[in-house]
Each structure stands twice: as C-alpha cells, then as structure tokens.
Amino acid sequence: MKTIMEPFRIKMTEPIHIISKEERIKALERANFNVFALDAKDCCIDLLTDSGTGAMSAQQWAALMIGDESYAGSKSWKKFEATVQEITGLKHVLPTHQGRAAENILATTRLKPTDVVPNNSHFDTTRANIEFTGARALDLLCKEGLNTALDVPFKGNMDLEKLENCIKTNGAENIPFAMITVTNNTGGGQPVSMQNVKDVKALLSKYGIPLYIDACRFAENAYFIKQLEKGYEDKTLLEIAQEMFSYADGATMSCKKDGLANIGGFLCTNNDEWATDFRNLLILREGFPTYGGLAGRDLEVIAVGLMEALAYDYQVYRHATVEYLGKKLDKKGIPFVKPVGGHAVFLDARKFLPHIPQNEFPGIGLVNELYIDGGVRAVELGSVMFGKQDEKGNEIPANLELVRLAFPRRVYTQSHFDYLVEVISDVWKNRTSIPSYKIAYQPKFLRHFTCHFKKI
Ligand code: F0G
Secondary structure, eight states, rough: OOOOSSOOOOOOOOOOOOOOOOHHHHHHHHTTTTTGGOOOGEEEEESSOSSSSEEEEHHHHHHHTTTTOSSSSSSHHHHHHHHHHHHHHHHHEEEESSSHHHHHHHHHHOOOOOOOEEESOOOHHHHHHHHTOOOOOEEOBBBBGOTTTOOOTTTTTTHHHHHHHHHHHHHHGOOSSEESSBBBGGSBBBOOOHHHHHHHHHHHHHHHOEEEEOOOOOHHHHHHHHHHTTTOOTTTTHHHHHHHHHHEEEEETTTTTTSSSSSSSEEEESHHHHHHHHHHHHHHHTOOTTTTTTTTTHHHHHHHHHHTTTTTHHHHHHHHHHHHHHHHHHHOOOOOOOOSSSSEEEEHHHHOOSSSSSOOOHHHHHHHHHHHHHHHEEEETTTTOEEEOOTOOOOOSSSEEEEEEEEOTTTOEEEEHHEEEEEEEEHTGGGGGGOOOOEEEOSSSGGGGTTTEEEE
C-alpha cells in the first residue's frame, strides 16, 4: 500500500477549544505578543514544541502503574539504567528531571570562564548553561546547514575544518569537551551522519577531547541514517543508535523528545572521575542518583518510551507526517528549510517576510500571524532566541530566521495537518501586511521565553 497510516489506534481523546479570531487578537495583546505567555487552551493546534507534549502508549500507561517509588535502588531505576545502557553502552547513567538539568551538571562541573565548547549547533538551554559559567559556546555547523533552500542530506553535520581550527586557536586544554546535537534542532532538525560522528570523534581523540552527544532526538537521527546513509539500510534503529553512541564519551538527553515521555532526562559518561562529580551535584540539585529529579513511575515510562522510539514503524509514520506537510507547502512555493527535519517543519521567515529586516524580528511577525489567523502556536528560532544585544544595545542577529512548527509525537492526525496547511497558505497570501516588532522588555538569559514585544 502507498498510504502510510498511523501505526496505532486512539483510545483517549482531548478536546480542542476553538476561540474566535477577535479573541485571539486580544489574547495575544495580553501576552505582550509573546506566544509563550498564551494560555494553552487558547491555541487550537499547539506546535510550540515536540518536548514533553507526546501521547503515551498503552504500554507506557501500564508501566506507570508498576513504578517503584523506593527512595534508593528502586526496581524502576534498574529498568531505566539497563535500557539507557543497552542503547548507549555508556557506563554511568544519571537520571535528571529534564535535559537542561543534565546540561547544567555537565557545564558547572567541567567549565571555567576561559573554556570553549564546540557543537554543530547548541540548543538555547545548552548555550545558556555553558555561557552561565562564563565559557563560550561555539556553533561549527557545515556550510550546507546554513543554506535553507539546499536539499541535501545530513545538513546537521559538524564542519571538521572549523572544528580543527577551533581546537588550534583556543588550545585543546581549553576545550574540556565537545558536543554534537542529533538531530540539529537549531538548524532545522537536520540529521548528522554516522560518518560525521565518527570523523568528529577521530579528530577530537587526536587532541584528547571527549565527545558528548546531545541525544534528544537520537532515534529520529537513527532513522535518517538508515534511510540515507550507505551501509545502514539493513541495520535496526537500535543497532544504529548503539553504533552512534559507541563514538561518544558521554551524552545529555531530554526524554521529553525521543524518550516519548512527558518529563525526564539523563546524563551519561564513561569517565569515573567525572561521574563522581556529576553524582555529587545531582544529589544537591536533583535528587538521589537512583531517581534524579524523577518519580519511579517516570523512570518506568521512559524505559518503555526509549525503545518505542526505536520502533521502525513508528519512525516511518513520524517522518511521513513531517514530509506530508513539507510537500503541501512546497507545492504553494512557501519557503521552508529543505529537506524537512525529523520533528518539525521550519519556515524560513526571512524569505517569507522579506520586507521585515532581521533586527525587527520577521520570525515573531510570522509566529504571531499564524496564531491570529488560525490559533496555531509555533515558535521563533531566529534573532530573538539566538541573537543578542551588545553592550551598546545593538542587536547581533542570528544566522537564520526560522519559525518552527514542531510536531508533538502521536498527537495530531492528518486533518489537523490539512487545517495547518490552510492557515499557513492564508498567512502566505497576506504576508505583505504582516507587521514587524521590537523588544519592549527582555531578561538577561533565554530572553525568548519571557520578553515582551511591541508592534512597530
Ligand atoms: N537539547 C536540545 C537539542 C533540545 O532540543 C532541548 C529542548 C534540550 C537540549 C533541553 O531539554 O527541554 O528537557 O531541558 N528542546 C525543547 C524544544 C524545549 O522545544 O526544542 P529540556
């Protein structure tokens, strides 16, 4: 059959509340034009994030009931640890309440202000955790990754030449670890090839620098490798993930993505000394090392979810939904990052709204219009999220101005996507009338979550 259908039936439903356009305009004004401040009940298709927003399977709900809530050494912890070790092969596993807690422990125990941490692209929380220590977070993405229209595979790869230059310029002694993010969320959810992970590891090894994988979407990345990289066609997604992690010295993970859970994360390492430091800080910040920031039931849910994310049928369906939206938008000439990512379609706001300069935040204009027009909540990944102000208050723009439509896992059906296409097409038709914005208030770190905007 040509039709790829959802490999599940729906057992439980959640109503969608649809408010009028006039009500949405008022809600957005109350939110100071920042969609993070909207009430979720006022969004009819919520594509703000794919993080923690997925639907759990019957197996996960069943696992939740057998959660062992013992403070130390619970049965649920043993399952969690064994599953993470089976997938990653990494020696020490530390559970955390989400990915950024793992990043925080890694950054605060290892970094000093003169340090540098290279990555293909740091996600916002990773960058913030590194910068909070005074160290610098560098994005060394391959040049193909910066060209949104270029339809080639593995645009998430790290640029090896830039990496070697970075090591030579800063000195290996000032790079306590390097990272690689799979898939590359910041740059369009683009995958990293196995060859690139292998090459990055080989180069870092030459200088004695450990490699940590930001593994949030490791299963989606494994599917891309199976589909696109020679030699992996006949391997299972688990085998591919195992090989990928075999090149890593450690990993940070948000189980809210490819753990198919609503909360959770972990930090892994092969380094005994680092593991001791991590554990001590974990106890202070998160909890005892056999539960971290999680309940026993969460550990159960994640142990099941990590394996469900590696199920081939699930990934076929997941990628088909993203491609479905991509094809429909392409037919209408709407600009987005090509090829589509694993967890989202990223609209190219600079091409969508060429009349809005980067320092007037085209991504915010587009996000707000999608909400007003159809109640669709998306998120800007552009100069608000990744740009910043210099000491004189001048805006330093980001490389790309993207608007991400992130797909919660196993939540929306094809008609929801058809509705979405209608909304985006409508906004596309009226694009010349979309206003630009300025920032009226912003905090020092992670400004996109809480800043206020004003229409120009
Ligand atoms: N790394 C990447 C690549 C991420 O996408 C995220 C979260 C994190 C780390 C942090 O994990 O949220 O569990 O603390 N990304 C979400 C998103 C929030 O919307 O893309 P967390």
